[in-house]
Amino acid sequence: MIRINKNESPLRPLTDSQLATIIQEASFNFYPDDEYERFKAAYANYYGYNAEQVIAGNGSDELIQKLMLIMPEGPALTLNPDFFMYQAYAAQVNRPIEFVESEDDLTFNLEQILQRIEEVQPAFFIMSNPHNPSGKQYGTTFLKAIADKMNSIGGYFVIDEAYLDFGEAYKFDMQPHVLQMRTLSKAFGIAGLRLGVLIGTPETIQHIQSIEHPYPLNTLTLHIALYMFEHPEKTKQFIDHQRQLALRLRNLFNDYVADIMVVFPSYTNFVLTKGAAAQNLGQYIQSHGFLPRLYDEPEMNDYVRYSIATDSQLDDLEEIIKTWRSQYDLSKNT
Template identity: 50%
Template sequence: MIRINKNESPIRAFTDETLKEIVVNSRFFEYPDDEYDEFLEAYATYNGFDKNQLSAANGSDEWIQKCMIALGDGPVLTINPDFFMYTDYAAQLKRPIHYVNCEEDFSFDLTKILTAMDDLKPSFFILSQPNNPTGALFSDDFIQQCSDKMEALGGYFVLDEAYIEFSEPYTVPAGKHVIQMRTMSKIYGFAGLRIGIVITHPDTIALLNSIHHPYPINTLSLQLATHLLRDQPSLDEFFAYQRARAAQLQAIFLNQSDVINVIPSHTNFIMTYGENALSLGRYIESHGFLPRTYPDDALLKEVVRYSISTEENLNQLARIVTDWRSHYDSVNDQSLEIRDKVK
């Protein structure tokens, strides 16, 4: 079974030789003070940030948990659907969390969100940008109005940018109350190495790191990441491969948008929904590819989501989708013929 349900990179960034060289030269018998600083410097340089704006931890999950612990005592506000770990970490800490539900087409009403902010006065509002699981990118105006409202209320605005490297740039609001969370799990292909980054004002970093672990990331992860970030030509090529696979994946399903509901994506996955989407998802799974489904979620019960794979695998997936469409068209043509005869 080919797994396309986890939004992971389909390949790794290093050759065997490069990987061996980094591991052999790693001083994993020492605490990673220098390695941590070198990583932040490399990440800041590649992405155009000030190093003083950055901090890193054991995956973006740890940053979500820190937000739940450190950012005030009031309720948390998010949207639904969004990343399930917001709910999980709120539950772990017994912190109240509230939701603004999507519309029938999985879009979000800004007025409803701003009203919920006024009513709840949350300590922080968190959402993924682009959204997970829909893949949609919120507009600059949407983001700015949410930021302005949270600043006026004295709360924080947390932007979970796990997939932002697959999207076009957007305008990030300014202010100490704005926290960007990023990860090296997606386009960098480091899901198993657990590296998450926050970008925010140094005062806000100090608040989040008031519960900081002394060594939040292991030596090997830091050295692998730093090596990758310093090799810009190779990293640019690796990113280009991932983005090409995302475009390839989108085309497969957008070509069927006349019979299934498809949301154009700014990520490495694409979301489909509706009765025909479920039919297609079952057909794909029966032919060796495992998509993401949500049978226990009332809101997402008719959703099927697919993430990128290798070029070869996606070519095979495209053929499977074409076969399903041929069967679909044949059945519908027969139904039309029967109806015409009855008339």
């Protein structure tokens, strides 16, 4: 079964020989003090920040959990639907969490968000952008309005940018109450190594570091990540290849089935579909060797999500979709 249900990269960013070299150079017998500082500097340089603005953890999940622990007392506020782990980590630390409900098309009304902030008075508001699961990317005007509103009530605004490397780059003025969260699990293709990044002002990052472990990341993860950021041209080529795969995935669904189901525009490495035909297609694809994301939640049970795959796998997926479509059309015409 080919897994296309977790928004992972289908590709490895490094060759066996590159990995062998990295492992040989890694000093496993020492704590990774220097490597952690080098990684923060390399990451910051890649994206145009300062190293003092960066903190890293074992995946974005650990960073979300840290935020749930260290943010001021009060509820968290997020979108519904959004990344389900926001709710899970809030529950782990007994932090109340409130929601802004989506429109029928999974978009969110800015005025409704601002109204909910006023009603809930959250300690912090967290949302993914580009949004998971819809794939929509919200612009700077939308984000700035939320940031300004959170600032007015003395709260924090956390933007989870896990899929930003598949979307459109944007500039957002860094303020003490704004944090941007990233991951190397998607576009960088190292989900199994667990590496997430949080970006903020030096003062805010220093505050979050107060609950950081002495050595938050292992030597191997840091050496692999360092290699990627110290070879930026190769890394950019790797990301560009995945962006091409994402475009091809979108085109498959837009070309063959967008007239009979909702195919959401996407600025991510996945495509979301909706409707009775979408459910039928998802089950058909699963029966032919690919595992898409089929949702258990009642409010999402007519949605199906597909992550990117390799070129050859997309060739196979295209044939499966074409076959399903011909059978679907025949059933409607008889």
